[in-house]
Amino acid sequence: MTKIGIIGTPGGWSSEMLADTVDRKTGYRELIPLSEISLDLETGSAWFGDTDLSKLDALIVKKAGTHYSPALLDRLEMLRFLHERGLKIYSNPFKIMRVLDRLSCTVTLNNGGIPMPPTTITENIEAAIKAVESYGEAVFKPMFSSKARGMVVMRPSEALREDVERFTQEHGIMYIQKKMELGGQDLGVVFLGGEYLTTYARCNDGSSWNTTTRSGGKYKAFTPTNSTIELARKAQALFGLDFTCVDVAETEEGPVIFEVSAFGGFKGIQTACGMDAAELYVDYVLKKVEQP
The missing domain is CATH 3.30.470.20 (ATP-grasp fold, B domain)
Structure with a gap:
């Protein structure tokens, strides 16, 4: 029996679909929330319940967690440990980490010559205000988010400074993109x-x-x-x-x-x-x- 585990969210539509498909094709089903894995560095094992993931034939990563945050990078490091010790993981955890962080993804795309909307990255309030005034209308994006969660549209106004200050207090570095x-x-x-x-x-x-x-x-x-x-x-x-x-x-x-x-x-x-x-x-x- 080929044993392929699914890293995902129990009850999640796509995670459950992947687990069901693997079960139908291999007779093995294991849907694993990444937050519930225990990694033993000394033995090289990673446990979910009674299952040692290091003994599986492969893992497919569908979701690293329900809420995007820097904590997901730490969880993916556990998978990177297993992958670099020989466990086949799709996609490679390190490669997932490079797209999960919005700034890392953006820098890679820009350095690769990929056209993107005009974008400003800053922690400076004055620079952020200047960017909004230049763009006319801008979307402020958290570094870790999906489905537009936490994103805010800002325009030049009397309340702009207050809005910018509120965003940076909550999110730190400001990722500001011209609204297309x-x-x-x-x-x-x-x-x-x-x-x-x-x-x-x-x-x-x-x-x-x-x-x-x-x-x-x-x-x-x-x-x-x-x-x-x-x-x-x-x-x-x-x-x-x-x-x-x-x-x-x-x-x-x-x-x-x-x-x-x-x-x-x-x-x-x-x-x-x-x-x-x-x-x-x-x-x-x-x-x-x-x-x-």
């Missing part, structure tokens, strides 16, 4: 093993500035231009993830990248494109595990 005109949608361009899989659109319902499903956005099928696919391919190649979704916006100036994600995409793929992402991913991992 998206036409009510952005794209998730999906890759498996570095190969293009499909694209879906996230469309807002007019009640929010963002397109996330958390704010009422809906998934729809979408056929991107070749230039959009190739830009997303170039962006994801900088990180080398086994499964990834690249967040792209098609603007009047051409496509721009917001981020590369290690965890997103499953529900959008199924809802908009009719594809079973869990089935495709598990088949991919099984082939990798069976390789000598």
Whole structure:
């Protein structure tokens, strides 16, 4: 029996789907919250209940936790320890860490020549105010977040300084990005093993500035231009993830990248494109595990 564990969230839609798919294909099912692992550095074992993860054939990482924070990096370090001792993990924990931190992801994309919205990173209040005035409208983003949680849109106003001070008191370093005109949608361009899989659109319902499903956005099928696919391919190649979704916006100036994600995409793929992402991913991992 091939034993593949799923690092994810019990009760989570995509985590449970992955675990069910592995069970159907291998007869083994283990869904493991990363927060409940105990790592023994002396023996090189990592325990979840009575299961020593170091003895499994592989792990698939779907979720590192329910709330994005720097603590997720520490949890992923435990997986990095196991991976560097020979356990096959998809995606490589170190590569996940590089996209999980918004600033790390942004620096890698920018250094790789990937077009992104104009962005300012600062802890200085005056510099932040100047950036907002320059952009006209800006989105302040926490370094660790998903589905636009904690993001705030700011514009030049009498209350701007107070708003900026409030944000930096809560989040520290300010990640400030020019708000782009998206036409009510952005794209998730999906890759498996570095190969293009499909694209879906996230469309807002007019009640929010963002397109996330958390704010009422809906998934729809979408056929991107070749230039959009190739830009997303170039962006994801900088990180080398086994499964990834690249967040792209098609603007009047051409496509721009917001981020590369290690965890997103499953529900959008199924809802908009009719594809079973869990089935495709598990088949991919099984082939990798069976390789000598």
